[in-house]
Amino acid sequence: MDHKEFIRGGTALSEDEIKSGKIFVEEDALDCRYAWDTGVAIGRYLAELKKGKIIAKKTNCCDRIMIPPRMFCELCYRPSGAWTYVQDTGVVNTFSISNIYYDASRVPSGEPNPMPAVIEIDGASKGMGIMHLLGEVKPEDVKIGMKVKAVWKPESERTGSITDIEYFKPY
Amino acid sequence: MSKKVAIVGLGYSSFRTTSQDVSYREMIFEAATKCYEDAGGVHPQDIDAFVACSEDFMEGISIADEYVPDQLGAVLKPVQSITGDGLQGLASAAMHVLTGELDLVTLSAFSKASNVLHYANVVSYACDPTYVRPLKENPYFIAGLEMNRYLYETGTTEEQCAMVTAKNKGNALFNPTAAYGAKIDVKDVLQSDPLFSPLKYLDKSQDLDGAIVFLLASEEKAYQYTDKPIWIKGLGWATDTPNLDNRLDGMGDAVYARLAAQKAYEMAGITYPRKEIHFAELDDTFSFKELQHLEALNICSRGEAGKLLEQGVFSKNGDFPVNVSGGSLGVGYLHEANGLQRLMEVVLQLRGEAGKRQLDDVETGLAFAWRGIPTATGAAAVLSSRY
Ligand SMILES: [Zn+2]
Numbered sequence: 001m002d003h004k005e006f007i008r009g010g011t012a013l014s015e016d017e018i019k020s021g022k023i024f025v026e027e028d029a030l031d032c033r034y035a036w037d038t039g040v041a042i043g044r045y046l047a048e049l050k051k052g053k054i055i056a057k058k059t060n061c062c063d064r065i066m067i068p069p070r071m072f073c074e075l076c077y078r079p080s081g082a083w084t085y086v087q088d089t090g091v092v093n094t095f096s097i098s099n100i101y102y103d104a105s106r107v108p109s110g111e112p113n114p115m116p117a118v119i120e121i122d123g124a125s126k127g128m129g130i131m132h133l134l135g136e137v138k139p140e141d142v143k144i145g146m147k148v149k150a151v152w153k154p155e156s157e158r159t160g161s162i163t164d165i166e167y168f169k170p171y
Numbered sequence: 172m173s174k175k176v177a178i179v180g181l182g183y184s185s186f187r188t189t190s191q192d193v194s195y196r197e198m199i200f201e202a203a204t205k206c207y208e209d210a211g212g213v214h215p216q217d218i219d220a221f222v223a224c225s226e227d228f229m230e231g232i233s234i235a236d237e238y239v240p241d242q243l244g245a246v247l248k249p250v251q252s253i254t255g256d257g258l259q260g261l262a263s264a265a266m267h268v269l270t271g272e273l274d275l276v277t278l279s280a281f282s283k284a285s286n287v288l289h290y291a292n293v294v295s296y297a298c299d300p301t302y303v304r305p306l307k308e309n310p311y312f313i314a315g316l317e318m319n320r321y322l323y324e325t326g327t328t329e330e331q332c333a334m335v336t337a338k339n340k341g342n343a344l345f346n347p348t349a350a351y352g353a354k355i356d357v358k359d360v361l362q363s364d365p366l367f368s369p370l371k372y373l374d375k376s377q378d379l380d381g382a383i384v385f386l387l388a389s390e391e392k393a394y395q396y397t398d399k400p401i402w403i404k405g406l407g408w409a410t411d412t413p414n415l416d417n418r419l420d421g422m423g424d425a426v427y428a429r430l431a432a433q434k435a436y437e438m439a440g441i442t443y444p445r446k447e448i449h450f451a452e453l454d455d456t457f458s459f460k461e462l463q464h465l466e467a468l469n470i471c472s473r474g475e476a477g478k479l480l481e482q483g484v485f486s487k488n489g490d491f492p493v494n495v496s497g498g499s500l501g502v503g504y505l506h507e508a509n510g511l512q513r514l515m516e517v518v519l520q521l522r523g524e525a526g527k528r529q530l531d532d533v534e535t536g537l538a539f540a541w542r543g544i545p546t547a548t549g550a551a552a553v554l555s556s557r558y
């Protein structure tokens with residue numbers, strides 16, 4: 001069949017153009033790179049993760065222990081106070097069983113579902129937590145309020161990133 | 172304007188070419204804390220709304236609006252983000268106050284340009300994906316095209332453009348916040364590396380990191396926060412077509428500046444800007460832009476700026492000082508915060524707080540910002556210490 005018969009005026013499309021999908025669209029792939037200055041708070045937080053520790057910051061204004069640490073209290077608008085270590089254990093505040101990967105493809109059946117969760121960290125103020133993943137637990141066994149503990153990467157593999165903790169598991 | 176809006180607070184972080192020791196949040200916190208202290212120690216809880224200017228591609232975060240509140244003290248408050256220059260943000264913040272519903276509004280912008288590793292790509296992605304990007308040329312060629320056409324149409328010379336750089340870098344030597352002050356002359360500029368002819372290396376401003384925060388107040392509240400309110404008399408902003416090749420007045424003119432200024436002058440009741448305004452801080456992203464903008468802003472007629480510059484009219488001691496702060500060429504290029512750097516200098520001058528570069532007897536000043544290549548967007552503000 002000749003595609004040209006479907007075109008009234010304009011430019012005829014070739015078989016190749018239709019097959020490659022390059023019809024009425026323009027393509028571009030964007031390439032941007034950044035190197036964000038971590039600054040004081042994030043910088044120390046990541047450096048401590050590399051050592052296998054979780055560090056927080058106290059506020060003198062409202063007596064909170066903030067995790068992740070920040071240099072100022074966003075509520076009282078005051079500089080924060082002392083650094084303080086918190087536990088690498090916590091409680092699941094909320095979680096979800098993910099059926100879709102980062103690239104929007106579906107998790108094939110039989111493969112483990114990623115389980116993102118907010119973990120309220122022991123030693124930090126109520127409601128203060130970090131976003132991470134759960135592991136070594138079946139989706140059906142995960143519960144809000146479940147106690148979990150960080151599973152760290154071996155020291156030699158840590159890079160100073162939140163992924164220095166592989167996941168949190170029940171304990 | 173039917174109601175009056177005042178600038179009652181000003182704060183800024185230290186401006187630097189790199190700022191590895193602070194995150195952008197910590198940098199903005201420093202500037203905002205200074206601003207609130209400058210306004211008599213106001214607590215952000217008492218501020219009604221917040222306007223922040225940013226460009227997602229510069230931050231590497233989409234919907235960067237969501238990252239605004241903490242460092243400004245804006246958590247749980249009305250926040251608006253403007254993808255535009257700080258002076259466009261000023262217009263928005265002033266309109267917040269003009270509604271009569273909000274008395275105190277924070278305005279902020281910052282640059283962490285040192286964190287953007289592919290800045291040329293960011294500018295390139297601002298170019299039309301069909302008509303310009305496929306040429307795969309460094310986007311700064313657009314500045315070369317604009318400069319060439321401007322010189323051709325007006326008879327302005329490359330020497331006169333070079334003189335702008337020399338003047339502004341010289342002015343910057345008296346500004347402690349400036350990063351690019353230098354004692355150079357026309358020859359230094361003319362002999363600097365060619366970029367996109369006729370544009371040369373020293374015709375172009377260089378990047379800077381920094382944050383600037385202002386506090387705006389209604390007439391009723393202004394004196395609660397300062398003894399020296401600076402009044403916003405007029406505002407205007409305009410955008411030409413994005414088509415580089417068929418702008419209304421071509422690539423040699425800055426119609427966006429003319430229209431923005433017309434509106435601002437009209438609001439401020441200004442008929443003869445050169446007489447009724449005492450000095451200007453205006454966009455000099457490239458040296459020729461200062462001259463082109465001066466003409467478009469009706470400070471002088473077309474083709475006249477270069478000659479007046481030679482006569483010293485725009486010098487620190489001249490009749491109409493321009494970019495006494497050092498401008499972008501002398502202070503540095505602060506991206507979305509460029510307009511706020513202009514506004515900052517105008518406010519400091521009008522308050523009499525400009526230190527060694529303080530101008531005598533200035534009462535009314537003009538700030539003008541351009542959004543940079545490849546845009547044809549500008550914003551103008553007329554400010555006065557007189558009620
Ligand atoms: Zn607090």
